[in-house]
Amino acid sequence: MLLKSNVGIDLVYMPRLLNKLDDSKFINKVLTLKELEIFNSLDNQRRKLEFISGRFACKEAYAKALKKGIGKIDFKDFEVLKDENNAPFSSLVNAQVSISHDEDYAIAIVVVGDKSE
Numbered sequence: 001m002l003l004k005s006n007v008g009i010d011l012v013y014m015p016r017l018l019n020k021l022d023d024s025k026f027i028n029k030v031l032t033l034k035e036l037e038i039f040n041s042l043d044n045q046r047r048k049l050e051f052i053s054g055r056f057a058c059k060e061a062y063a064k065a066l067k068k069g070i071g072k073i074d075f076k077d078f079e080v081l082k083d084e085n086n087a088p089f090s091s092l093v094n095a096q097v098s099i100s101h102d103e104d105y106a107i108a109i110v111v112v113g114d115k116s117e
Contacts, residue, residue, distance in 0.1 A: 005113040008064030010057040012106045017053050021045060030056055032079045034091070050106060054099040055080055057108035058088070062095065065112040078110075 020026045031039055035055055042048045062078040063070050079092045080099070088097050096111045 005111050006065040006067065007109065007111050008061035008066070009107070009109045010060035010064065012053045012057040012060075014049050014053045014101075014104050014106055017056065018049060020052065021048050027052065030059065030075045032076050034081055035079060038082065050101045053106035054088070054101060054108060057106050058097055058099055058110060061097075061108045061110040062090075062093075062112070065095070065110045 039048060039051050042051055058080045059075045059078050063073045080088045080097055081091050083089050088099050090097050094113060099108045
């Protein structure tokens, strides 16, 4: 049995989302209830910016891995939580995720696998 996978990657310029931190309509559009719980527990603006930027990039990368765009896939179709080591993981689909932040950028990569013969 051969494992087939698709990869998506996305880069977000975090200052572009800075003014969205207090925009509940935007936040609720992007984050699932569990992600929103984590977002609201963060105690400073920088961590909130990193979180929303990383999740936004992850969801865009997921759509790219499926060879679809956001619009055909809802942001809430893909949920990224944290494991016991604070590493991101997808709880809704069979995918591997990685998120990184540096200065003004957040980047995410998503690998979605399926079995084919």
